[in-house]
Amino acid sequence: MTIQNQPVPTVLLDQVSKLYGQVIGINDVSLAIDGGVTGILGANGAGKSTLFKLLMGRLKPTQGSVRLFGINPWSNSAPYRKIGYVSESERLYDWMTALDFVSTLARLHGMTRDEARERSEHVLNFVGLDDVMHKEVGKYSKGMRQRVKIAHALVHDPDLIVLDEPLHGCDPIARTSIMSVIRELGNQGKTVLVSSHILQEIERITEQIVILHNGKLLAIGNLHAIRDLLDNHPHRILIKCENPRSLAAQFIERDPVYGVRFPNEGELEIQTNNLAKAHSILPSIVLNSNQKISSIENPDDNLDSLLGYLIGDANDG
Amino acid sequence: MDKNDKTLADTVWTRLDRKAGAIIELTARQLRHRISTWVVLGIGVALMALLLLFYVDSVRKSFDPIDNDGDSVDEDNDGYPLGQEMKYGTSDYDASDFPGSGFYIPEDEIDWNDNVRTFSGNKTWNGAAFFQYEWIDYNYTGDWWDDIVDWDSELSSCPDGQIFIDWYPSYGEACIVDTDEYFIYGKWKGNGLATVPEEWELRWGYYSESFEVTPDPPEMYIDEDDIDCFDEAGNRVDCPSGTRLGGSHGFDNDGDCLREEYMLSETNVQLALDYDLYYRFQDDRNGNGIKCDVFWLVDADGNEVIGISADDNVDEDPNDERYVGELSHRTFIIGVGKMAFVILLGLFIPLFLSLGLVRDETENGTLHFLLSKPIHRGEFILYRLLGYLAIVASYVIILALIVGLITATLGPGDQFFRFSDLPVWLGIGISTTFVLAAYGSLFNTMGLISPKYGVYFCIIFGIWEFMMGTFSIINPNWTVSSISITHWALQMIDAIVLMAWPDTLQWAEIGLAFNIETGLSFFWHPPVHTLGTQSPGVALIISTIVLSLVSFSMIGIGQSVFSKREIM
Numbered sequence: 001m002t003i004q005n006q007p008v009p010t011v012l013l014d015q016v017s018k019l020y021g022q023v024i025g026i027n028d029v030s031l032a033i034d035g036g037v038t039g040i041l042g043a044n045g046a047g048k049s050t051l052f053k054l055l056m057g058r059l060k061p062t063q064g065s066v067r068l069f070g071i072n073p074w075s076n077s078a079p080y081r082k083i084g085y086v087s088e089s090e091r092l093y094d095w096m097t098a099l100d101f102v103s104t105l106a107r108l109h110g111m112t113r114d115e116a117r118e119r120s121e122h123v124l125n126f127v128g129l130d131d132v133m134h135k136e137v138g139k140y141s142k143g144m145r146q147r148v149k150i151a152h153a154l155v156h157d158p159d160l161i162v163l164d165e166p167l168h169g170c171d172p173i174a175r176t177s178i179m180s181v182i183r184e185l186g187n188q189g190k191t192v193l194v195s196s197h198i199l200q201e202i203e204r205i206t207e208q209i210v211i212l213h214n215g216k217l218l219a220i221g222n223l224h225a226i227r228d229l230l231d232n233h234p235h236r237i238l239i240k241c242e243n244p245r246s247l248a249a250q251f252i253e254r255d256p257v258y259g260v261r262f263p264n265e266g267e268l269e270i271q272t273n274n275l276a277k278a279h280s281i282l283p284s285i286v287l288n289s290n291q292k293i294s295s296i297e298n299p300d301d302n303l304d305s306l307l308g309y310l311i312g313d314a315n316d317g
Numbered sequence: 318m319d320k321n322d323k324t325l326a327d328t329v330w331t332r333l334d335r336k337a338g339a340i341i342e343l344t345a346r347q348l349r350h351r352i353s354t355w356v357v358l359g360i361g362v363a364l365m366a367l368l369l370l371f372y373v374d375s376v377r378k379s380f381d382p383i384d385n386d387g388d389s390v391d392e393d394n395d396g397y398p399l400g401q402e403m404k405y406g407t408s409d410y411d412a413s414d415f416p417g418s419g420f421y422i423p424e425d426e427i428d429w430n431d432n433v434r435t436f437s438g439n440k441t442w443n444g445a446a447f448f449q450y451e452w453i454d455y456n457y458t459g460d461w462w463d464d465i466v467d468w469d470s471e472l473s474s475c476p477d478g479q480i481f482i483d484w485y486p487s488y489g490e491a492c493i494v495d496t497d498e499y500f501i502y503g504k505w506k507g508n509g510l511a512t513v514p515e516e517w518e519l520r521w522g523y524y525s526e527s528f529e530v531t532p533d534p535p536e537m538y539i540d541e542d543d544i545d546c547f548d549e550a551g552n553r554v555d556c557p558s559g560t561r562l563g564g565s566h567g568f569d570n571d572g573d574c575l576r577e578e579y580m581l582s583e584t585n586v587q588l589a590l591d592y593d594l595y596y597r598f599q600d601d602r603n604g605n606g607i608k609c610d611v612f613w614l615v616d617a618d619g620n621e622v623i624g625i626s627a628d629d630n631v632d633e634d635p636n637d638e639r640y641v642g643e644l645s646h647r648t649f650i651i652g653v654g655k656m657a658f659v660i661l662l663g664l665f666i667p668l669f670l671s672l673g674l675v676r677d678e679t680e681n682g683t684l685h686f687l688l689s690k691p692i693h694r695g696e697f698i699l700y701r702l703l704g705y706l707a708i709v710a711s712y713v714i715i716l717a718l719i720v721g722l723i724t725a726t727l728g729p730g731d732q733f734f735r736f737s738d739l740p741v742w743l744g745i746g747i748s749t750t751f752v753l754a755a756y757g758s759l760f761n762t763m764g765l766i767s768p769k770y771g772v773y774f775c776i777i778f779g780i781w782e783f784m785m786g787t788f789s790i791i792n793p794n795w796t797v798s799s800i801s802i803t804h805w806a807l808q809m810i811d812a813i814v815l816m817a818w819p820d821t822l823q824w825a826e827i828g829l830a831f832n833i834e835t836g837l838s839f840f841w842h843p844p845v846h847t848l849g850t851q852s853p854g855v856a857l858i859i860s861t862i863v864l865s866l867v868s869f870s871m872i873g874i875g876q877s878v879f880s881k882r883e884i885m
Contacts, residue, residue: 053884053885056685056688056689057688058685058688058883058884058885059883059884059885060883077688077691077692077693077694078691079691080689080690080691080692081691083689084689085685085689087682087685087686087689089681089682089683089685089686090682091681091682091683092683092686093343093347093683095346095350096346104339104342104343105339105686105687105690107335107336107338107339108336108339108340108687108690108691108692109690109691110331110335110336110691111335112335116339149686152686153689
C-alpha cells in the first residue's frame, strides 16, 4: 500500500461518532492534526472530553476510526509510549509527593527507578514545581495540582500531549505559567492538543484552533482569521468610570463607534463594528479624559459570541 | 537483538519488570495509606492475640496431669481409691468390700428338690432355713436394703402355721422358733444345724481371710497408666512407635488389668459360678489372645495406623503433658489455621481489600493516569492483584509465623522449641495466601463486572464459602463442599500437616482409642484428593493447582471484562 510510505498524521479522526445511548457525544468528526499547539474550543458538553477519551482509547468509537501515529488506541496501548495525557480528573494520590507521583508513573514507561526519578525532577522543574516537589500532593493548590498532572504527562518526553482543560480552576499566576509551558512545548515541535471553553485562554496559547459545538466540528483553522470575521461584527466595550457621560461624548464622534449606552451607574457601553480599531483609539481617549477608569471589558469577546456568530453565519449560509 | 544490542528477553522482560514493579509498589503503598487496610489487618492481629490467650489459658492447662479414667475417686469412702479397689476386685460402691476385706467363697447348697434337707457347720449362709444354733455372728448384721439379717432390731416369735403357706417372711428377716432355734430368710453367719423347708433352698460358704492393705493415695491414680509402645526388640519406645507401628503394644502400668493381687484366682473364679465377679474380670477385651495389651492395627503397607483397640484398663490414663498436650497443641494449630486463617482472614481480607482494587481507581478518576501509560489493561489488573497479594501474603505469613513462634515456645514436649511446628505454620500462611489470591481475583473481577452490585454477590459467595468451609472441616469427603475455594485450601492444610507431622494419623487414632477428646479428629482428616495414592504430596499439588486455576481464570475473566470496558 502506498499509504505506508506517506507520513502518518499524529492524530487522525475519520468520520468518528460516539453515542452514549441516545445521547450524542461526538458526531461525524474528521480531523488530522500534526505539529504545534492546537486549541480545542467548545462549550461545556460540546464533546471535548469525549474526543480526548476516544483518542486515549478510553472509549470505543461508535462509528469511524481513530488513529494515533496510525495505530488504533482502543485495541493497542502502544501509542501511549509517545503520548502524554492530562485528564480533567481532579483526583490525585494525595498521600504521595509530587516527585513520587510522577516518578511512579514514569516507571510505567519502563524506566528504572533512577531514570524515573531523574526525569521526574526534570519535568517538575520544567513546570515550576522544583521547590515543592517533596511535599505531598494533598497539600497543593489547584494550580499546582494541574502542573503535577502536566508533569506526569511530560515525563517520558512524548511527541503528542493531550491536555483536557489544563487551566480549569487555576489562579492567574498558575494560568500564566501553565500557558507558557504549553507554548514552550509547541515551540519544541511537539503536537499539543489543549481544550478549553474560554476563548481568551486559547488565544494566549495558540492560533490554531478546532471549535466543537454539540458534538460537531464547527470550525477549524487560524484563530485570527476567525477573530477578524468576528471583529467586523457588532461588539460592545464596557468601561467603568467616574463620569460615563463626559467620556461618552468623546467616543461618539469617533469612526468605528456607532452608539453608546449607560447600562448602570458609572458604566459606559460603547457599540462598535470594528473591535480592533475601537481598541486602538481607546487608550488616547481614556488618557485625555483625565478620569479614573476602574475597568475595561469586552463582554462580547467570548466563546459564546464567537459560537453565536459562527452558528448564525452557518445558519445564514 | 535490537539496535541497542540488547537481547529481546532483556528488553521485554526488564520493561515488564519495571512496570510490574511500579504498579505493585503503587498498589501496596495505596493499601498502606488506607485506614480500612489497617482496620482489617488489625482485627486479624487482635483475633490471633485472642486465640493465643485462649491457647495459654485453655490448651496449656490440658498439659496439667488429669485423671483421664476417673479412678482416683473413692465413691464409698472406704479409704481406697477406685483404682486400688479394681486391682483387688472389690467394689467402690460398698464400704464393706475393700482391698483385703476378704470375700465370700461359696461351697455347697441344698436345692429345692434335694432329698437331704439338713446341713450342719460353721458357715456363712444364704437362703431359707430353720437354724438350731450354737453360735451366731451378731456383728454380721444388715439393713433393710441388703440381704443380711438385721440382728440389731428386736426379733419376734414366728407366727403359728406352716411357713410359706400360712405366713411369709421377707428376705433379710429372722424370727424366733425356740430358745436355740430361729427361722432365718436371708444371709447370716453362724454355727449350727440348718433344716431347709421343702421346695426352698440354702447355699453356704465362707469368707476368705481378711488381710491388711494400705490405702494408696489418690494421686497415684492420675497419669498412672501411660500409653506404651515397643520396638521389635521389645524395648519401650515413644508412641507412636516409628519402627514397629502395628501389633501388640501397651502395658498395664498400674496393674488394674493384670490384677496380680486379685482376690480370685482363676480356679476360684471357676468355682464362683453364680458370682458376678467373674464377669468383672475381663483381660482380653480386644480378643487378640494377649492379655492386657493394646492392639495397633496398621494398613496393608504397614505405615499407617488405622485403628487402635485396647484391653480394659490398659494405657487408660496417659501422661497428659505428652498426649493430651500434644493432641491439644496440634488441634489448636490446625483449628486456628483452618478457622481463623483460611476461613476468616481468607474471606474478610479480600472482601475489604480486593473488591475495589480496579473499581475504585475507575471511580476516583485516578485510573486515567495509569491507563495513559503504555500498559495493557490486562497487565494492569494482574499487577494490581500482585500488589494486593504482596501486602496480604506477607501479612498472613508473618502473622502465622509469629503465632507459630509463640506456640512453639509455649507448646508441650521436652524440647525448648518445637521446630516441627514451623513448617505447618508456614503452610497455613501459604494456604491462606492461595485463598487470598483466589478470592482476591474473584472479588476484583466481580467488582469489575458490576461495580454496583458486585459486593452483594461477593457477600453471598462469602456465605457459601463459609458454609462449605465448615462442612469441609467436618467431612472433607462430602463432594459438594469441593465446589468451593476454602475446601481446597483446607485440603492443603490437611496435606501439609500430614507432611510436617507424619504421625498425625496415629495421633488422631490415639485420641479416639484412649478417649483423649481434644478435637484433633474433628479438625483434621487425612487429605481426600490423593488420586488413590494416599500421598499428602499429591493432595497438596492437586489443591495448589485447583486454587491457581481458580485465580488465573478469574484474572482472565476480569481482564477480558476490563479490556472491553469504556472508561468515563
